[in-house]
Amino acid sequence: MTDITLNEHNKEEFPPAHTAEHLLNRVMQEMFGCERSYNAHVERKKSKMSFHLDSKPTRQEEKAIEREMQRLIALDLPVTFEFVERSNLPEGIDANRLPADASETIRLVRIGDYDVCPCIGRHVRSTSQIGRFEMLGTNWDEHERSFRVRFKIV
Numbered sequence: 001m002t003d004i005t006l007n008e009h010n011k012e013e014f015p016p017a018h019t020a021e022h023l024l025n026r027v028m029q030e031m032f033g034c035e036r037s038y039n040a041h042v043e044r045k046k047s048k049m050s051f052h053l054d055s056k057p058t059r060q061e062e063k064a065i066e067r068e069m070q071r072l073i074a075l076d077l078p079v080t081f082e083f084v085e086r087s088n089l090p091e092g093i094d095a096n097r098l099p100a101d102a103s104e105t106i107r108l109v110r111i112g113d114y115d116v117c118p119c120i121g122r123h124v125r126s127t128s129q130i131g132r133f134e135m136l137g138t139n140w141d142e143h144e145r146s147f148r149v150r151f152k153i154v
Contacts, residue, residue, distance in 0.1 A: 076128040077112030
C-alpha cells in the first residue's frame with residue numbers, strides 16, 4: 001500500500017488524553033465485559049466517557065480502574081499504527097463501529113499487545129508519555145444503565 005487515503009479528520013486531539021481514551025476503553029472491557037464507550041468527550045482540561053454496564057461499579061472497582069490505568073501508563077507500552085483493508089479487519093474489530101463513510105483503508109492503533117482499535121487521531125508514542133491519569137468522578141444512570149467516568153491527564 002503506497003498511496004493510502006484515509007477519511008478527513010476534523011479534530012485536533014490532545015494526544016495524551018486521546019491515547020488514555022484507548023486504554024480506558026480496554027480497561028472497562030476487561031474489568032466489566034462491556035463494549036467500548038458509546039459517548040466520549042476527550043479534551044485537554046477534562047474528559048468524560050460513558051459505558052453501558054450491567055450494574056453500578058463499587059468504589060473499590062472505581063479505584064481499581066484508576067490503579068489499572070496508572071499501571072498501564074507506567075508500563076511504557078509502544079503506540080504503533082498499522083494499515084489494513086476494511087475487508088481484512090483483525091478479529092475483535094467491529095466494522096459496525098466505523099463511520100458509514102470510512103475509507104477502504106483503515107488505520108489501526110495498537111497499544112502494545114493490550115489494545116487495538118481503528119482510529120485516525122493523534123497519539124503519543126508510548127504510554128509513559130500520557131502523564132498521570134486522575135479520575136475526577138463518576139456518575140451512574142440507573143435507567144440507562146450508564147456509567148460515566150470523568151478524568152483528566154496531568
